[in-house]
Amino acid sequence: MIRIEHLNKTYKTVQALKDVNLEVKQGELFAFLGPNGAGKTTTIRILTGLTRLSSGRVSLNGFDVGNRSIESRRQCGLVPQSINLDRELSVFENLTIHGKLFRMDRQERNKRIDELLDYVEMSDRKETLVKNLSGGLKRRLMIARALLHSPSILFLDEPTVGLDAAIRRKIWALIRKIQQHGTTIFLTTHYIEEAEFLADRVAFLDKGSIVVVDTPEALMNQMGVWALDRLKEDDMETHYFNDRKEANDYIAAHKDSFTLRRVNLEDAFLALTGKKVK
Numbered sequence: 381m382i383r384i385e386h387l388n389k390t391y392k393t394v395q396a397l398k399d400v401n402l403e404v405k406q407g408e409l410f411a412f413l414g415p416n417g418a419g420k421t422t423t424i425r426i427l428t429g430l431t432r433l434s435s436g437r438v439s440l441n442g443f444d445v446g447n448r449s450i451e452s453r454r455q456c457g458l459v460p461q462s463i464n465l466d467r468e469l470s471v472f473e474n475l476t477i478h479g480k481l482f483r484m485d486r487q488e489r490n491k492r493i494d495e496l497l498d499y500v501e502m503s504d505r506k507e508t509l510v511k512n513l514s515g516g517l518k519r520r521l522m523i524a525r526a527l528l529h530s531p532s533i534l535f536l537d538e539p540t541v542g543l544d545a546a547i548r549r550k551i552w553a554l555i556r557k558i559q560q561h562g563t564t565i566f567l568t569t570h571y572i573e574e575a576e577f578l579a580d581r582v583a584f585l586d587k588g589s590i591v592v593v594d595t596p597e598a599l600m601n602q603m604g605v606w607a608l609d610r611l612k613e614d615d616m617e618t619h620y621f622n623d624r625k626e627a628n629d630y631i632a633a634h635k636d637s638f639t640l641r642r643v644n645l646e647d648a649f650l651a652l653t654g655k656k657v658k
């Protein structure tokens with residue numbers, strides 16, 4: 381379980397997080413959604429003990445991240461936003477170094493490495509140098525590495541950034557599989573459809589503050605069921621309807637050309653953050 385209470389973080393002059401409060405239950409898949417600079421990475425870095433908080437309390441499975449950072453670090457695995465594998469070493473060597481950091485003995489380490497490579501479907505790449513792996517395989521290796529010491533909480537910071545649609549779906553399937561094995565997952569993303577597809581609950585973070593926390597379904601239901609997009613000269617205008625007939629009547633009553641579609645999480649996000657006025 382992840383608990384965040386009255387968390388604030390200031391970097392010199394920038395207040396990156398403002399009174400963030402959040403609880404994520406064991407086994408939950410939680411998505412932290414927000415635009416660039418919202419404070420997503422800062423939150424993950426504080427939760428994983430990489431950055432100090434300015435005020436507030438955070439704990440993982442009851443272990444205070446500030447006071448008992450060794451225990452709290454054992455609770456979690458981290459897949460950072462930027463690739464930080466050792467390019468000149470093999471897949472096996474990268475995993476071995478990580479296992480040594482967590483003081484796993486050789487036998488336990490090698491067994492777990494084989495298990496995880498099988499899990500992320502990379503057994504045939506064990507001896508490949510990281511510099512020869514594709515972007516998608518590097519991400520999968522980073523996920524395997526984060527799971528090596530069997531943490532109960534996995535943090536994924538923008539797990540699919542820069543990957544093509546097919547590879548992204550493969551990573552999504554892997555993330556779901558990890559959750560099904562009982563791991564709590566906290567991921568950040570600015571791909572709204574990623575949160576909509578994967579998350580049990582999402583939080584919208586904007587300029588360091590949580591705007592809303594809810595299930596994707598509840599957030600979308602607030603908007604309606606159908607969305608009607610009308611292309612204006614320099615922008616898009618969207619109207620929302622609960623009933624498909626009402627939407628069709630609206631189209632019939634206006635001469636413009638419209639696109640009718642189901643409401644998605646992006647509609648809720650745009651309405652809540654005020655990034656675009658309906």
Ligand SMILES: Nc1ncnc2c1ncn2[C@@H]1O[C@H](COP(=O)(O)OP(=O)(O)OP(=O)(O)O)[C@@H](O)[C@H]1O
Nearest residue numbers: 391394396414415416417418419420421422423570
């Ligand atoms: N080490 C640092 N020193 C000073 N300011 C920082 C530092 N790290 C982050 N910031 C600032 O804190 C704010 C939040 O940054 P953060 O990286 O947490 O955002 P993010 O939501 O992860 O963004 P992105 O989607 O671009 O990854 C930004 O204004 C950023 O410029």
Ligand SMILES: [Mg+2]
Nearest residue numbers: 420421422461
């Ligand atoms: Mg970030």
